[in-house]
Amino acid sequence: MISIDRPSRTADLGDVRVANRAAVLRHVRLHAPCSRADVAARTGLNKATVSSLVGELVEHGLLRETGLTENRVGRPATMLVLDGSRxxxxxxxxxxxxxxxxxxxxxxxxxxxxxxxxxxxxxxxxxxxxxxxxxxxxxxxxxxxxxxxxxxxxxxxxxxxxxxxxxxxxxxxxxxxxxxxxxxxxxxxxxxxxxxxxxxxxxxxxAELRHGPYAGTADLVHLTGGPTAGVVSGGRLLRGGRGFAGEIGHLPVLPDGPACGCGRRGCLAALVGVDAVVRRLLPDALQDGPVTDHLPEIERIQALARAGNDPVRTGLTEVGRQLGRAVCVLVDLLDPEVVVLGGHLAALAPWLLPAVRAELADRTLAPPPVVRVEASTLGSEAxxxxxxxxxxxxxxxxxxxxx
Amino acid sequence: MISIDRPSRTADLGDVRVANRAAVLRHVRLHAPCSRADVAARTGLNKATVSSLVGELVEHGLLRETGLTENRVGRPATMLVLDGSRxxxxxxxxxxxxxxxxxxxxxxxxxxxxxxxxxxxxxxxxxxxxxxxxxxxxxxxxxxxxxxxxxxxxxxxxxxxxxxxxxxxxxxxxxxxxxxxxxxxxxxxxxxxxxxxxxxxxxxxxAELRHGPYAGTADLVHLTGGPTAGVVSGGRLLRGGRGFAGEIGHLPVLPDGPACGCGRRGCLAALVGVDAVVRRLLPDALQDGPVTDHLPEIERIQALARAGNDPVRTGLTEVGRQLGRAVCVLVDLLDPEVVVLGGHLAALAPWLLPAVRAELADRTLAPPPVVRVEASTLGSEAxxxxxxxxxxxxxxxxxxxxx
CATH class of the missing domain: 3.30.420.40 (ATPase, nucleotide binding domain)
Structure with a gap:
């Protein structure tokens, strides 16, 4: 992929062979199994270059050949796939x-x-x-x-x-x-x-960009209720000038909301962070001091919500509405195709998502089709x-x- | 510039010659005057390829030769510059x-x-x-x-x-x-x-990225008080999934603020947009109906501020504080190196910037060095x-x- 609008300080093309090797690997990753001729046709590289690069990649154990296919016009071709063995x-x-x-x-x-x-x-x-x-x-x-x-x-x-x-x-x-x-x-x-x-x-x-159900989505935001959102825009991770982009935890959401660790009130993290959610929905969880292991508490919240517990359900709707306000800001600024909820927000998604989506429908100004908001399926190891x-x-x- | 982390749906390398031609042009733009040998050394392209590409570019009137230089080791080289004549x-x-x-x-x-x-x-x-x-x-x-x-x-x-x-x-x-x-x-x-x-x-x-004093800054935000911020991140324009990224005008800033055209209250545009600023600082400007030509009104505000008019100065400080809250959100999320104020915000920058910077110092969580906020020098034709x-x-x- 050639980016044409980057006036980079290191704008030179660099090592063309390395770039071409990457193009071959990427093509095989996206289109395997495929032949050398397919790679040449789709990358614009000539066949000799492709053969030489593929030879190197096979030798280094990054690609392997999978035998012939006859399911094409012309003579049978040796098909290539990525090699996971080495x-x-x-x-x-x-x-x-x-x-x-x-x-x-x-x-x-x-x-x-x-x-x-x-x-x-x-x-x-x-x-x-x-x-x-x-x-x-x-x-x-x-x-x-x-x-x-x-x-x-x-x-x-x-x-x-x-x-x-x-x-x-x-x-x-x-x-x-x-x-x-x-x-x-x-x-x-x-x-x-x-x-x-x-x-x-x-x-x-x-991980979502490569492995989740939204893999390949070029404009993607990942939110966990933690301090930082992961943002992919135009297929690239948004990093910012110093690598600190995506800070969302202290977005002001509720002017008279609960105190936040940062000294202000009503920040997003103080409303939808895992600590905040446990504190709001399970007031008894703090009887024995601060919660360090949140998983059992989130599971209790899930059980109560499933059982139809009114205060917990109402509380989750409120959390969803507040999360939704932050999602609106992200959608206006970043125009993602999908917003993925991870961490405890994914675990609680069945009760949060309707409220998040309602807030989005009420408040987002971006023209339809509105963005999708979905729970991550990658679990806590994302x-x-x-x-x-x-x-x-x-x-x-x-x-x-x-x- | 080869972007390696884009899992694009059109991820193939495409026309290598076109990309190489772009690399040559870019090199000359950034380093002119330079020789064919310089271009080859810095782009990683071989000399024959560079000669052939330069020949084409000279023939098409995109590059021109500027005579020889002897100020180097080895034999004198013909120097290249961009050709603006055609x-x-x-x-x-x-x-x-x-x-x-x-x-x-x-x-x-x-x-x-x-x-x-x-x-x-x-x-x-x-x-x-x-x-x-x-x-x-x-x-x-x-x-x-x-x-x-x-x-x-x-x-x-x-x-x-x-x-x-x-x-x-x-x-x-x-x-x-x-x-x-x-x-x-x-x-x-x-x-x-x-x-x-x-x-x-x-x-x-x-325009700022190419022509202003911050040209080449890879992480840059441009704000005018209008509905949209221009965002450059990692050297690329942030566009979003549908091209609607950068919407900032309806960021909630002041919960009980003035009514906004969108039906809510206290949105950024209702506080710092050109209409809002004229309405706040020059209540008499609306006596003869809506203002369509804002330039004279902004000049009146400048004159009053220069003359030390208290209500206008206090008002500009308030506008600056409110603008500063939005800048904080942008800085947290995008981590730009520079935020450039354009439009009427540039015209009023001498009175807005101290308040914007104070708000930023109070509220931004990003570790120092804090972002620079500056007025655009490109004027209304940016x-x-x-x-x-x-x-x-x-x-x-x-x-x-x-x-």
Missing amino acids: YVGLGLRIGADELVVVAVDVAGERVLTWRRAFAAATAGPDETVAALAALARRAINRVTGTGRTVLGLTVGVPGPVDADGVVPAAPALGWRGVPLAAALRRALRDPGFPIGVDTDANLAVS SALGGATAALATVEAGHLPAA | YVGLGLRIGADELVVVAVDVAGERVLTWRRAFAAATAGPDETVAALAALARRAINRVTGTGRTVLGLTVGVPGPVDADGVVPAAPALGWRGVPLAAALRRALRDPGFPIGVDTDANLAVS SALGGATAALATVEAGHLPAA
Whole structure:
């Protein structure tokens, strides 16, 4: 894909062969099985170039041949597919009450998904890095034990991340200025592959873009009720100038609403964040102090809503209306095709969505057809899945694995 | 520029030669004067390809040679620059009280800027199209009279525009469902070049991106107090799924604020739009009915503010604070490097900016360094200038002019 309107400071075409290799891989990913001639016809590359690039990609275990097909005009052609047998990307997620690791191969298949209960907020950064590294090592051992090579690892955190993999502030974890990428690289003793860190909203929306039912949607927003929305616009992740785009948690929604951790009132996060929802709908949940493990509480809310409990249903409708106001702002500004609700918002979607959609119908000014708002189907490992996919990005960009 | 993370439905590499031609043009635009060898070294293209592409571009009058330089190692090289002598793009703007046309050549130089007083809102679509066409014809005659060829024309309108050049709703003009591109093409009797229509916010931010003091800034927002913000993110115009991104005019800012045309209260446009500002600061301006020509009223406000008039200064500070709240939302969501104020907001910037910046310092959560907020220096023809630039986009994308 050539972007023509980017007046980039590094605007040169760069390595044409790398770009062409990426184009071949992308074509096979989207259209497999396909022949070399198909690839040449659709990419505009000449057949000799395609043959040479495919040869390299087969040799490096990124593509494989699947025998002949005769189901075409002319002589039978050898068909190509992505080869998942040799390389994987790893994605980790630091959730409020669990760590997750996912491995995905180059063909997009999930190789493993493991979870470990862990309260990162109470453990602090050092212990969290140690626990993440232990989980990553186990996953690396499993993956390499089956003869595969890890190409990269990306960790999702609930907060912004700078270009050096430092987390300047993640209130959900109580972190400030944690150099996560460097610490994890040390803990894994320089494993020889890139270690990245990204905001989990960015990774979650990347997972939706590749793996969910809305895969390939060019304009997509992912909301969890956390501080950040993941935004894909024109097929690209919206990152902003410093990588801090998507901050939505402190959008003013209700002028006289409940106090927010930021010192103001009625911010989105103070209304629809997981803490806020548990506090509003299950006042007794706080009797024994702050809730650290939210899953059982969200399940209680689901059970009460299913049983027709009036205060819970009314409360969920209110939460949905307030969430809807933020969705209206996002829709006006970003004009997405789909808004995907993840995290506890996905778990509560059956009761939230009607109110969100009603608010949208009442207030959005964008001409119809109105945007779709849907629950994510990827579960709480969405950002780990997105991290594993992100870890394969350099290969997908046309760079050959060193291995 | 190859974008690697776009899982586009038309993801194939397409015509490699066109992309390479665009890379050569872009390189010369950013680095002129430069030699063929410089271009080859920086684009990764081989010298034979560069020579062949440069030959074509010189032949078509897009590049020209400027003699030799000896100021380098090795033998003297012929230096290349963009050639502005043969082709121009035209940009038109439908303002509330004027029509503007700007012509820009391929080298980025402005060839003409003409204005005509015209009240589009009272004239209606048919008369506006006729007046636009008359202005465009005069500009085309002038440009072709100097031996240049017009490559395209783009009109900016104060409202969203669909992919067919239809304006679904532009409240500032009282338009609904106006097929502007088709009507203008008819009025100009199929002039043989593409006619485009875009939201003027998109064209204004494109002009800033290319011509203003923030040219080249990859993350840029342009606000005029009108319904739409122009947003550039990662160097690309943010368009959204249907092309309706950037709608900001009805962002809720002040819960009990003044009534807005949309039926709600306290929307951004009802607080900082040009009508709203004139109404608030010059209550007597409405004695003789609605204001159609805002420029004299904005000049009166400037004069009063300069003279230290207390109510006007206090009012401008309030407007600035309210504008600042919207800027906070934009900064949180989009993380721009610069927010540029255009239109009447630029004219009133000396009195608005301190309040906008104070609000931002109070409320934005993004880690420092905080975003810059500045007044545009491009004047009211910004969107026409952006339209002229947009009209050259196919050439800049590497397509040769048919002429």
